Amino acid sequence: SQQGEEDPQALSIQEGENATMNCSYKTSINNLQWYRQNSGRGLVHLILIRSNEREKHSGRLRVTLDTSKKSSSLLITASRAADTASYFCATALIYNQGGKLIFGQGTELSVKP
Amino acid sequence: EPEVTQTPSHQVTQMGQEVILRCVPISNHLYFYWYRQILGQKVEFLVSFYNNEISEKSEIFDDQFSVERPDGSNFTLKIRSTKLEDSAMYFCASSGAGSFSEAFFGQGTRLTVV
Numbered sequence: 241s242q243q244g245e246e247d248p249q250a251l252s253i254q255e256g257e258n259a260t261m262n263c264s265y266k267t268s269i270n271n272l273q274w275y276r277q278n279s280g281r282g283l284v285h286l287i288l289i290r291s292n293e294r295e296k297h298s299g300r301l302r303v304t305l306d307t308s309k310k311s312s313s314l315l316i317t318a319s320r321a322a323d324t325a326s327y328f329c330a331t332a333l334i335y336n337q338g339g340k341l342i343f344g345q346g347t348e349l350s351v352k353p
Numbered sequence: 354e355p356e357v358t359q360t361p362s363h364q365v366t367q368m369g370q371e372v373i374l375r376c377v378p379i380s381n382h383l384y385f386y387w388y389r390q391i392l393g394q395k396v397e398f399l400v401s402f403y404n405n406e407i408s409e410k411s412e413i414f415d416d417q418f419s420v421e422r423p424d425g426s427n428f429t430l431k432i433r434s435t436k437l438e439d440s441a442m443y444f445c446a447s448s449g450a451g452s453f454s455e456a457f458f459g460q461g462t463r464l465t466v467v
Contacts, residue, residue: 282460338408
C-alpha cells in the first residue's frame with residue numbers, strides 16, 4: 241500500500257456527531273499534517289503533529305499519532321454542516337530535508353443537517 | 354492573515370501551448386512548492402524550491418516543466434507544450450523557517466488543456 245492512506249474513503253454523519261478519520265503510512269516521518277479541501281477549492285492547513293508528539297488539539301479537532309503503528313487519526317467533535325469537505329493527511333518523511341509532503345487519497349466527509 | 358495567492362484561478366489553453374502559473378508565497382517563507390491534483394485523484398508533489406534552486410523534483414516534473422523565482426515575491430511554474438493530461442488543479446505552497454514546518458497552500462489554478 242501507499243504512504244498515506246486514509247480510511248474510510250467516505251463518511252456520512254449527522255450534525256452534532258463526531259467524525260473520525262484514520263491515516264496510515266509506511267515510511268518513518270518527521271511530521272504528519274492534516275488538510276481540508278472543500279469541493280474544487282484549495283487546501284486548508286488544519287494541524288501538524290510531529291513524530292515525537294502523541295496528541296494535539298485545535299478547537300474541535302483532535303489529532304493523534306502512533307508511530308509504532310504508523311497511523312494517525314483526526315477527530316472532529318460536534319460536527320457541523322460546514323465541516324463537509326475532503327480531509328487529507330500528508331506526511332513529511334524523516335530523511336527528506338526539502339519538506340516534500342506525500343498526500344493520501346483523502347476521506348470525503350458529509351455532515352447532514 | 355498572510356496567505357499564498359495564485360493567479361489565474363482558471364486557465365484554458367490549447368494543446369501544445371506554453372502556460373505560466375503564478376504564485377506569491379507568504380513573504381517570510383523560504384521553501385516553495387508546486388503540487389498538482391488531477392480531478393478526483395490525490396494531491397501529487399511536483400517540485401520543491403529553496404535558496405533559488407530546486408531541492409527536489411518528482412518523476413512528473415520532467416523537462417516540460419520549469420520553475421523560477423524571478424523576483425523577491427513571485428514563484429512561477431512554466432509548462433511548455435501542454436498536453437491533455439496536464440489538465441489538473443495546480444497548487445503552490447510555501448513553508449517557513451524550516452522545511453519541516455507547516456505548508457500553506459494557495460487556492461490553486463485550474464488548468465484545462467483543450
